[in-house]
Every structure is written in C-alpha cells, then in structure tokens.
Amino acid sequence: MVKWWLLAIPHxxxxxxxxxxxxxxxxxxFYQRWEYQEPGxxxxxxxxxxxxxxxxxxxxxxxxxxxxxxxxxxxxxAAYASLMTDKYPPFRLWD
Numbered sequence: 001m002v003k004w005w006l007l008a009i010p011h012x013x014x015x016x017x018x019x020x021x022x023x024x025x026x027x028x029x030f031y032q033r034w035e036y037q038e039p040g041x042x043x044x045x046x047x048x049x050x051x052x053x054x055x056x057x058x059x060x061x062x063x064x065x066x067x068x069x070x071x072x073x074x075x076x077x078a079a080y081a082s083l084m085t086d087k088y089p090p091f092r093l094w095d
Contacts, residue, residue, distance in 0.1 A: 004083065011077040011089055018042055018070045042070045069093025 020040025049063045076089035 004080070007088060008077065008081050010091075011080070015074050015077050016040075019074050042067060042074075045070070066093070 018041050020038055020043060023037050045063060045067050049059060049067065052058075052060045052063065070093065073089070073093060079085050080087070080089050
C-alpha cells in the first residue's frame with residue numbers, strides 16, 4: 001500500500017512556492033511563535049493584477065486564469081493531504 005503522504009511530497013514543495021506562508025518557530029527561550037515568510041507566487045500575481053487594474057481599469061484575463069489555477073492546485077493538494085479525497089491531484093493548473 002502506497003502512503004498518501006509520500007505521494008504528496010512533490011505537491012507540498014510546489015504548494016510552498018505557490019502559497020508562501022507562515023513558519024512555526026521555537027527559539028532558545030522556548031518562546032513559540034508564528035513568523036511570516038516571503039510571499040508566495042499567488043500574492044505576487046495578485047499584486048501585479050492590482051497594478052494592472054489600477055492603471056488600465058480592468059482585471060487582465062490571463063492573470064486571473066493563472067491566479068485561479070494556482071489556488072485550485074493549492075486546494076486540491078489540501079483536500080488530498082487532509083484525506084478528504086482519494087483522487088491524486090493532477091500536475092496542472094487547468095481542469
């Protein structure tokens with residue numbers, strides 16, 4: 001039997017690039033805290049879309065498709081990793 005978490009390791013690395021996120025840190029004083037790491041690709045694309053929207057007055061369709069594809073990928077992997085579905089997430093942005 002193949003372990004689901006072992007199959008999801010490549011997706012975890014890709015999702016880390018897409019989503020960026022938070023890191024749990026415990027230092028020598030045993031003070032535990034969440035730290036913000038660098039922003040992910042999704043946030044960068046949303047900021048680029050906001051600049052386009054500011055200057056052109058419309059949301060660029062290709063940026064919208066990329067952001068939605070990245071979000072879909074992240075949620076597919078989250079559903080697979082939390083055992084909500086047995087369907088292995090595909091390595092693609094589009095359905």
